[in-house]
Amino acid sequence: MSDYELVVESALDGAEHEFEGVTVSEVVGKSLVMVALPRSKFTEIESSMTKSCGLSLPGMERSTQSKDSSITLWRLQKNQVLAYFSYEGNDAEVNIANRLNAPAYYTDQSDTWAMIRVNGPRSRDVLERICPIDLSKNVFSVGNVSRTIMEHIGTIIYRDDDDSYVLLTMRSFGVSMLHAIEVSAKNVL
Amino acid sequence: MIINHPLLGPRDSEEFVYLGAADLINRPSNWEHDASAEDFYQYQYIRENVAGDHRELWYHEQGDQSWLVVTRNTLSHEIINVELAQDVSRGIGRGK
Missing domain, CATH: 3.30.1360.120 (Probable tRNA modification gtpase trme; domain 1)
Structure with a gap:
């Protein structure tokens, strides 16, 4: 240590x-995590996010919000979304992965x-x-x-x-x- | 110059990077044959110098990072058509 x-x-x-x-x-007070979406798992990812936070995948250059409005997803490319959410800890990547509970790839960019x-x-x-x-x-x-x-x-x-x-x-x-x-x-x- | 991106709408050409003629999509697939040297020579170096409509590859680097096939008139700079390179490539039977 x-x-x-x-x-x-x-x-x-x-x-x-x-x-x-x-x-x-x-x-x-905001964190930013890139969520990469493997092409073969779009449907699976979307249904997992809907189940865990009420989120759908936004259309190009649009955003969607979770049910409690704490997580916003931005779609800037076809194969990835950026999660913009209220969080101040050092482990934003783990935090959002647990909240979304979807089989995507997460990278902390906060x-x-x-x-x-x-x-x-x-x-x-x-x-x-x-x-x-x-x-x-x-x-x-x-x-x-x-x-x-x-x-x-x-x-x-x-x-x-x-x-x-x-x-x-x-x-x-x-x-x-x-x-x-x-x-x-x-x-x- | 404004490029009308098929997914994002009109965007300033400053956001894009120009690569060259769209012929670059047609990479020869016979690399193991003797004739491939000539094919690759043609593919790599030989270009039409068109005075008129020209199909070319543009990369949306400062945007959604997609590759586009833009048809541009080299005399007037008018942009006639914009397609996703992915769609063009699939349309002629190439892979992803």
Whole structure:
């Protein structure tokens, strides 16, 4: 046994900035686990998830939620989903595997992403300058999720409420992404 | 340039990586025969330099990581058709 313990640090140190009509803040208390779906087991996996948490497999670029709303699945590729759920422990992979109880392959990605929430009535005005995807209310509706590029770097964007978006980018780029959003906010607002 | 992805809808071409002519799907399967050297030479190096509609492979690297067969007019850059490479490959009797 080692005589020291690793302490978790969030990617952006809990950053939170208020602008007129928009709040930009780090998302904390969430874990992210990739769930790879072997092609031959789609049906089996879906029925196991439905049984354990009331989850179905979402369509491409859509999300589904568990019965108690604590787990969200994002479908960004045909053969995998990302599980985005409330959990702060170091064993997110085991935790979600037990909760879903489905024969898929799980990989913990929680600490590799920086998660930023942009919310408020003017959030779309701020995001449209850096996001190449059409974020119009009716096109990118609540529950939609996409992987695209912002500031030349791969970024996932998820709309979790009418005026609320969660952006995920690689952890090492988190501070720069936060800066890009804030510059956009200052330019627009 | 906007590529109309069959699963995801219209996406900016900046999200994609270009590989080359869609002929690359037709990898010769006779590698154990004497004639295969010529077939592989054709497969690897010989390309039509089309002035018009051209079928080509694009990879959605900053998206869902799918391979697409895009038919693009090389004179006007108009994109005429977009298919999943997987479907094209299966359509001509190749494997997965």
